[in-house]
Structures are given as C-alpha cells and as structure tokens.
Amino acid sequence: MKHLTTLSLDKSSIETILDNAARFKTELVISSKIGGRSLALCFFENSTRTRLSFELAAKKLGMLVIDLAPEHSSLSKGETIFDTLKTIESLGIDCAIIRCTENNLLDSFDDSLKIPIISGGQGIDDHPTQALLDAFTIKEIAIRSGKPLNELELCLVGDIKHSRVATSNIKVLSDLGVQLSICAPNQFRRSFDNDNIVYYDTLEEAADNSDILMALRIQKERLLESSTDILSAESIISEYRINHRLLESYKKLYIMHPGPINWGVELENGLQNHPRLLANRQVANGVFVRMATLEYFLSNQ
Ligand code: NCD
Numbered sequence: 301m302k303h304l305t306t307l308s309l310d311k312s313s314i315e316t317i318l319d320n321a322a323r324f325k326t327e328l329v330i331s332s333k334i335g336g337r338s339l340a341l342c343f344f345e346n347s348t349r350t351r352l353s354f355e356l357a358a359k360k361l362g363m364l365v366i367d368l369a370p371e372h373s374s375l376s377k378g379e380t381i382f383d384t385l386k387t388i389e390s391l392g393i394d395c396a397i398i399r400c401t402e403n404n405l406l407d408s409f410d411d412s413l414k415i416p417i418i419s420g421g422q423g424i425d426d427h428p429t430q431a432l433l434d435a436f437t438i439k440e441i442a443i444r445s446g447k448p449l450n451e452l453e454l455c456l457v458g459d460i461k462h463s464r465v466a467t468s469n470i471k472v473l474s475d476l477g478v479q480l481s482i483c484a485p486n487q488f489r490r491s492f493d494n495d496n497i498v499y500y501d502t503l504e505e506a507a508d509n510s511d512i513l514m515a516l517r518i519q520k521e522r523l524l525e526s527s528t529d530i531l532s533a534e535s536i537i538s539e540y541r542i543n544h545r546l547l548e549s550y551k552k553l554y555i556m557h558p559g560p561i562n563w564g565v566e567l568e569n570g571l572q573n574h575p576r577l578l579a580n581r582q583v584a585n586g587v588f589v590r591m592a593t594l595e596y597f598l599s600n601q
Contacts (some may be wrong), residue, residue: 303515304404304597306417307430308466309474313596320592321585330591333599335362340388340396341419342368346383347581349398349559350429354397357590366393382409389415389507394597398422405517416597424462424522430466430558433589434514437582441512441538441554454556455500455510457540458566462519465558469514470494481506485536488518500579503540507550510577514556515542515566521537534565543568549574554578 302308324330329388339358343351357363368384375384377392382398395416396404403423421427454473460466460482470480470492482489483506489499500506500592506513518533532550541564542555555567557579571577 302411303409303413303416304593305406305422306419306426306431306471308477309321309428309432309472314435314472315477315590316434317432317592317596318439318597321432321436321588324588324591325585330360332361332595334393334595336364337394337598338366339594340368340393341398341420342370342381342388342396343383344370344375345399345401345421347420349586350399350427351397353583353586354420354429354590354594357587358594360587361591361594363594381405382412383412385409385417389413394601395594397455402534409554414601418593418597421464424464424519425466425467427468427474427558429586429590429593430465431472432593433582433586434465434556434558435472435478436585436589437556437578438478439447439472440581440585441578445511445552447511448477450479451479452512453479453510454512454514455481455483455506456484456514456516456541457503457506458516459518459538461486461488461490462522463516465514465516467492470497475571481510483513483540485540486535487536489503499601503542503546507546510553512554512556514558515561516558516564517562517566537565541566541568542571544570547571547574556582558582 341351355365377524385396397418397420399420403425406417406419406423419426419428444453456466474480474494481500483500518537555577559579561567
C-alpha cells in the first residue's frame with residue numbers, strides 16, 4: 301500500500317495499526333522508528349482535530365512538521381494540488397497528509413508521487429484515520445462491556461448522505477466484524493455496497509438494538525442549497541437528536557461523535573460531560589492511532 305485511503309486499508313493493516321496504537325497509548329517512553337523524518341500538513345479544507353492530532357502525533361515521534369497553509373501557498377496563483385505535492389516531494393519531505401473536497405484525488409496520483417500521501421479526509425467518501433480511531437475506541441468499549449466486536453452493534457445517526465466518516469466507518473468496522481445500522485431521515489440516507497446494514501426509522505428503534513450510536517452532524521458545507529434548506533434540514537433531523545431522556549432509558553448505550561459537534565442539533569445541550577459520551581475519548585485516541593499510522597507508512601521506507 302502506497303497512499304492511505306479507506307479502500308487501501310485491508311484487515312491486516314487495520315489490525316496492525318490498532319495494535320501499535322494500543323502500544324503507544326501505554327508506552328511511558330515513546331519508542332520511535334521514524335524520528336527525524338518530515339511531514340507536511342496540507343489541509344485544503346478546515347480541520348481542528350485531524351490537523352492538530354497529526355501534528356502532535358508526528359512531534360511525539362520526533363518528526364519535523366511543516367504546515368503548507370494553503371491560503372499562503374501558490375495554489376492561489378493557479379498551481380494544482382498535484383504540483384504542490386510534487387514540490388513537497390522534491391523538497392525532500394517524507395510524507396504528506398492531505399484534506400480536500402474532491403473524491404478519489406489520492407487514487408489519481410497513483411505512482412506519480414513517490415512519497416506516501418495519507419488522506420486526512422477527502423470528499424464525502426474517505427476519512428481513514430477517523431475510522432481507525434473510532435475502531436480503536438469501539439474496541440475499548442468492547443473490552444469494557446465484555447462483548448467481542450462481532451457482538452457489538454453500532455448505529456450511524458444523522459446526515460449519512462454527505463458524511464465521509466460514515467463511509468469510512470462502514471468499511472473499517474465491517475472488516476472488523478462490528479454489526480452496522482443506519483438511522484436517518486430519507487433525505488440523509490444513501491445506500492452502501494454492504495447487504496448487512498440494517499436501517500431504522502426511529503431513534504428508539506436504533507437504541508433498542510444498538511450498543512453505540514454514532515451521531516453525525518449535518519454537513520452544511522456540502523448542502524448546496526440555501527440557508528432555508530439548512531434550517532429545514534435541522535428541523536427534520538431534530539427527531540434524531542440524542543437527548544438526556546434517551547440516555548436515561550438506555551443505561552448501557554454509548555454515544556460517539558467525530559466532532560465538530562453542533563450542540564442542540566445532533567446532541568442535546570447539557571450532555572457535554574455525560575459519562576457515556578465518548579467524543580473526547582475519540583479525540584484522545586486519535587493521537588495514538590495517528591502515531592501508529594505514521595509509523596506504519598514510514599518505518600519501511
Ligand atoms: C469530520 C471531518 O471534518 O471531516 N470530523 C473530523 O475529522 N473529526 C467530520 C465532520 O466534519 O463532521
């Protein structure tokens with residue numbers, strides 16, 4: 301595997317990365333095989349968690365980190381993303397993380413870039429390291445609940461149609477044997493190439509059958525319509541808002557959210573410190589998973 305996209309991850313690479321992330325989480329003194337190597341952060345779309353945790357992961361491993369800051373780059377002079385990455389490669393930088401709006405951009409680079417390019421989220425179909433950190437967090441919950449992964453059910457709730465997190469999680473979690481379901485209004489559903497996915501109409505139905513609900517925000521930046529459409533989308537999704545009452549009725553139910561959270565839309569306000577909301581744990585685990593991802597891609601180069 302050269303570049304990291306969700307589709308380039310197979311079960312054995314997923315398991316290796318998750319095992320190494322567990323080692324990084326418990327290691328008191330970090331053992332790095334890639335200290336001194338360099339990494340470019342190329343975020344052509346906004347990001348807080350993914351960008352900062354890749355930067356922190358790389359620095360913990362003793363790597364040199366360079367931020368492209370696209371708004372100050374030659375992209376504004378008409379340079380293409382490919383030429384920008386070729387420049388990064390020619391500078392002698394060892395690896396780049398890229399976040400972009402296009403689908404399948406990394407596939408189009410094929411073998412024309414020698415350094416590995418890791419997707420930090422591309423289009424609506426790809427966010428491999430988010431799926432890996434979610435899988436890592438779900439494995440921790442499986443251990444805590446005393447259930448094997450293939451007995452856990454995770455339901456994706458909200459705007460599935462425009463979510464790269466949904467697509468990547470479906471691929472990675474189904475490879476690991478997690479049972480998957482979707483709970484969303486019709487306008488936010490889409491079909492996946494996976495016959496095992498169950499669809500629920502109501503949040504109660506989803507909670508009855510699931511161990512974990514993963515709430516996904518309305519991807520406003522991908523709704524091309526007007527702000528009235530966004531407001532109507534928010535009111536449609538209100539039936540799917542996870543609230544205190546639901547968590548009181550289902551005492552074993554965990555809630556995940558990749559962030560950014562729109563409080564009062566997908567999660568009721570006041571749930572910020574709920575002990576079964578795993579959003580902060582997901583962020584924390586993201587650093588170890590990204591350390592393991594960087595090591596996986598760079599240690600054999
Ligand atoms: C996702 C993203 O930004 O692509 N979040 C993340 O990386 N933690 C999902 C989202 O924007 O909703």
